Amino acid sequence: MCEVMSQxxxxxxxxxxxxxxxxxxxxxxxxxxxxxxxxxxAWGRLGYPRRALRLKECAxxxxxxxxxxxxxxYEELVSLPGIGDYxxxxxxxxxxxxxxxxxxxxxxxxxxRAFAGVESHGGATKPEDRQLAxxxxxxxxxxxxxxxxxxxxxxxxxxxxxxxxxxxxPLAGVCAFLAAGRPGLGQxxxxxxxxxxxxxxxxxxxxxxxxxxxxxxxSLGQADIDQLWPDAAQLGSCLASLDEDGLxxxxxxxxxxxxx
Ligand code: SF4
Numbered sequence: 536m537c538e539v540m541s542q543x544x545x546x547x548x549x550x551x552x553x554x555x556x557x558x559x560x561x562x563x564x565x566x567x568x569x570x571x572x573x574x575x576x577a578w579g580r581l582g583y584p585r586r587a588l589r590l591k592e593c594a595x596x597x598x599x600x601x602x603x604x605x606x607x608x609y610e611e612l613v614s615l616p617g618i619g620d621y622x623x624x625x626x627x628x629x630x631x632x633x634x635x636x637x638x639x640x641x642x643x644x645x646x647x648r649a650f651a652g653v654e655s656h657g658g659a660t661k662p663e664d665r666q667l668a669x670x671x672x673x674x675x676x677x678x679x680x681x682x683x684x685x686x687x688x689x690x691x692x693x694x695x696x697x698x699x700x701x702x703x704x705p706l707a708g709v710c711a712f713l714a715a716g717r718p719g720l721g722q723x724x725x726x727x728x729x730x731x732x733x734x735x736x737x738x739x740x741x742x743x744x745x746x747x748x749x750x751x752x753x754s755l756g757q758a759d760i761d762q763l764w765p766d767a768a769q770l771g772s773c774l775a776s777l778d779e780d781g782l783x784x785x786x787x788x789x790x791x792x793x794x795x
Contacts, residue, residue: 538622539590543583552581564603566594572793575782576747582736584743585780589617607631620660628683634676636668637683641690644723645706646671648694652711654719697721738764738773739782746783746793757789 536556540549556577560566566574569591578587593616597605605626606612612623620638627633638660646667647655673679693700699720701713712718731737741763745755764770774791777783783791 536590538625539586539593539617540581542586542622544581548581552577552579560594562603563594563597563605566591567598570795571781572751572795575743575793579747580740580744582740584739584782586617588781592616593618607633609635625683628680632676632680634672634674634679635683636665636672636679637687638664638668639687639690641688641694642668642683642686644696645686645690645694648699648712649706649710652715654712654721654723656723696723735769735773735776738769739777742770742773742777742791743782746791749792752792752795754786754790754792760789760791 537549537553540553540556556566559577560569571588571591574587574591575584578584581587596615597603601611606615607627609623609627612618612626613620618626624635624637625639627635628637640657643660643664644655647653647664650667650671673682689704689706693704694706697720699717701707701710701717704710704713707713742760745759745763749755760770760774761767764773774783774785778785778791781794784794785791
């Protein structure tokens with residue numbers, strides 16, 4: 536659950552939500568029983584709320600296919616809703632102590648720079664990223680898990696995308712990228728920081744926040760919905776996309792409610 540919540544949300548924001556979820560639904564069977572409205576409400580302002588639906592679908596499958604226990608193989612994990620390569624690898628390494636390379640953006644950047652001597656270009660994970668991560672991963676499972684965590688942390692705090700603090704880096708003495716004069720530094724930042732104000736994400740968040748605040752089972756009327764955002768066309772398309780995603784249900788009379 537924690538890995539899914541932290542996929543696109545800062546860890547400091549995730550912690551209180553994760554604690555609440557674990558109190559409410561301590562295992563997959565409990566989460567599988569929760570209503571869709573309950574999980575959307577509990578997701579709060581974590582963002583990208585479709586993840587909440589995937590978690591519930593995942594819980595149903597863990598309960599039904601795996602006797603309420605998360606599986607311990609890569610193939611079984613990635614067969615579950617909402618679990619991709621990164622999440623499966625992180626669970627195998629961090630939770631189960633298996634020797635598995637974990638590849639997130641930060642780890643790929645550190646490894647590509649330090650061992651291949653070139654700037655990391657982001658995008659989808661390539662076979663050569665995987666080969667490099669496997670080649671440099673310590674042989675012992677315990678050391679491999681520490682390595683994954685340390686490399687991830689190094690990428691987040693020291694070997695950052697735009698301004699790596701090479702003077703503070705424990706790899707400075709062996710880093711091929713630093714030795715080469717850091718060629719093309721920063722050119723790997725292919726994804727500009729997304730603005731939020733005025734986006735559909737903001738409007739969808741406003742709609743969901745208004746619905747979450749209602750007493751359980753109640754609806755928001757059309758007039759109240761119209762007050763949420765001045766651009767009626769954008770508001771309408773966001774309502775439709777939330778309905779399509781299964782996050783809300785639009786009523787025939789124009790109101791909306793969380794799925795029942
Ligand atoms: S020396 Fe600089 S470029 Fe190399 S891994 Fe450390 S922070 Fe990154």
